[in-house]
Amino acid sequence: MAVIFGFILLNSATHKEEAENPFPASYWSHEKSKSISEGGFYFEIYQHPSLPYAEQDFFHQDAEGKLSILMSGEIYNREKLILEFFPDKDFKFDPELIASLYNKLGISFLEKLNGDFSVVISDKHLGKSFLIRDHLGVKPLAYAVMDGRLYFSSDYIDLGKVLFKGQNPDRDFILQFVRDISFIDYEKTAVKRVKKVLPGHYVMAEENSIQQKPYWFPENIQSNKKLTAQEAIKNMKELVADAVKIRSSTKFRAAAHVSGGLDSGLVAILARKQYEEQETFVGFSWSPPSESADESFPDERALVEQVVNQARMQGDYLALDPLDNWNSLSNWKYYGYFFQEEQVLKRCQEKGINLLFSGWGGDEFVSINDRGLHYDLFFGLNWGKLLQKKPLSQPKAFIHMLVFQVVFPFVGVPAIDKQHDRWFLGYFKKPFDRRTYDALFFKKGSRRSTHLNLLYNYHIPWRMESEFILGNQYGVEYRYPLLDRRIVEFMLEIPSKVLAAFPYSRPLIREISKGVLPEQVRMHTSKLDAARLDHFYGFLKKAMPFFLNELEAIRNNPDLGFLDFGKIEEDIEKVQSGTYPYDENEFLILLNNIKKMHEFSRGYKSD
Known part of the structure; x- marks a missing residue:
């Protein structure tokens, strides 16, 4: 939706509000669309011009100026809430609805919400402020306390960069760029004094107290032992369809991620049904165009084509160019997951798309395999x-x-894959903290x-935090219907014996996809897309000369002093000569991530 940035005075009697912009160093400043300074509450909104929101979608203040609501995101069950609590009123904007719910129910109103949101409440009646994040952490929010102010932002990297200018990023945070490593702490930020508001939590701030508390307790949900397999299928099918429906709006031009998998395919087809009037609906695949990969490999593109053809979508495939994508890695602001996603967002921008549906989160809940x-x-x-x-x-x-x-x-x-850990840790100087x-x-x-x-591992919001920041740079919002709180809660109600009643893995997602997904896609069991991986690894190998050109600068980065560059250079030579004894592709990924760590470290400390 938009990046929000601001502060609340914790002690208005002793701290004067500054009229000038306190965030001149923010890299979002050029996109500022609104700023308000009102009685100890200052905020800025940075919205990309491609996104279809009005000022009232972000901010509401009561007539007395005592209650202020700042919001980034959307409440999806707003009609149900209005019917239950305010049947005689009409609310056009979510912040106004939140203000009324807060006045009626206090902070317990959070238990009633279903949505993707970060919310800031300044309540001068009670002398309290609240920073609130949605149940699954779709919308990021972070805070820091400094000089009697509670600072907050949707972008916790920029918040640390602005408030603690020139401070070296925390080493453990930099390590998050390394894929598949078993000691990432996803709660960390680049600066220890900047804290994330955790998913399903709120921060309550008073003059002498700041506390973070949960408001969502999924661990208290009890298994429904009377639930039958057919009831589970019927209820889940309705929930998934509705989760897509309530996240659809004609004020957007929408598209979807599409792979040969169950999650993205189901979400894409259901989303397409909600946008039947939209003439062209694009399905973006990370697989390469047909002419750019070895056709002898197992090929997920055949499954993608079945999905896009059945739903009358336009398939859009990703060709990785070594130089273009190497330059993308230099975008230090994008700190996370797959750099291929930036190429997708560039295509969205070219095509005028500002809403992107994703199947992220399905593997953890509705389409979980046999784990447990x-x-x-x-x-x-x-x-x-x-x-x-x-x-x-x-x-x-x-x-x-x-x-x-x-x-x-x-x-x-x-x-734990100890063999992989031993291989990986071989590139680190000893001793190395292996928490x-x-x-x-x-x-x-x-x-x-x-x-x-x-x-509670928090790897789910980690990806969404990254896509939120990158998406806002390109004017694209993400929707993750399979992370609807109702779906998560219902999965916790379903007894394992219900899932065991089916002869195949991931039974719920397969059953609710009957008649929706093409049958070959619905019963496909492999997640391997060798054609895409071959293209991806080939790109990484072609990018190695770019890494070698920058190796001296990367080696001299003091923030990467924990890496053993002697061994790294030795193994680069082995890869080039074809004598590397381990998985060459894993090593190429490591080089890619070292580049990313270097760019983040350098960009974070830059002016």
Whole structure:
């Protein structure tokens, strides 16, 4: 929606409000569309001109000037809320509705919301302020306290850069650029004094107190043991369809990510139905155009074509150019996930698209695989079902399941790829702090604990934080319908024996996709897209000369002093000579991420 940036005076009696812009160093300043300074509450809104919002979509203040609501995001169940609490009133804008709900229910109104939002409330009646983030963390929000002010921003990287200018970024945060590493702490920011408002939490600030508290408690949701498989399918199908519907609006020009997978395909087709009047609906794929990859590889593009043809979409494929994409890595503001996404957003901008549907979050909930299922069947004494899933006629598979999915989680042994960790840590100087968050992410145990660990590991919002920042640079909003809070809560209600009733993995998403997805896509089981990966790894290899040209500057970056560049250079030579003894593609990804760490470190400290 928009990046918000501002502060609230914590002690108005002793601190005078400054009239001048306190954020001149923000890299968003050139896009400022609104700023307000009112009685100790100052904020700025940075909205890309391609996004269709009015000032009232962001801000509301009561007639007395005592209650102010600043918001980035949308409430999706607004009609239900109005009908329940204000049947005789008409609210055109969400901040006004939030103000009325807050006046009526206090901060407990958060329990009623379903949406993607970050909200700031300044309540001068009570002398309190609140910073609020939605249940799943779709919209980012961070804060810092300095000089009697509570600063806040949707962009926690820029917040740290502005407030703590010239300070070196935290090493553990820089490590987040490294993929598949087992000691990332997703709660960290680049500066220790900048804190994230966690998903499903609010920060309450008073003159002498700042506390962060949860308002959403999914761990308290109980399993519904009376639920049948058919009821689960019927309810989930309705929830997913409605989650897409309430995130659709004709004020946007929409498109969707499309892969050969279940999640993105289902979301894309359902979204297309909501935009039937839109003549061209683009399905963006990370797979390369047909002519740019070896046709002998297993090819997900055939599945993508089935989806886009059935839904009358226009397929758009991604050709990676080494130089263009190497330059994209120099965009230090984009700190996270897949740099390919910037190429998609550039295409969106070219085509006038400002809303992008994504299937992100499906793997963690509605389309979860068998993670935790065998554990539940074993300890729930549903051994008949367990043996149907893993028959004794396949002894190796049965023993592997019993050891790694039942015994190890039960005794607390994390399922870590130690061989990969040893390879990876070989590029770090010793000693190196190898803290892990095993207890949260790797000790899976039951399916219920798996869902909750995936929530509280916070890797889900990490990607969305990155896409929010990058999307705002290109005037594109994201929608993640499979992360609707109702879907997450319903998954926690479903007993594992219901999922075990089906002969295949990921049963719910397959069942609700009947008659929607092409049948070959619906029953496709592999996530491997060798054609895309071949194209991607080929791009990384072609980009190696660019890395070598910058190696001296990267090696001299003091923030990367924990890396063993001697070994890195030695292994570059082995890759070039074809004698590298490990996975060459993993090494190429590592070089790519070292470049990203370098660019972030350099850009973060720049003026």
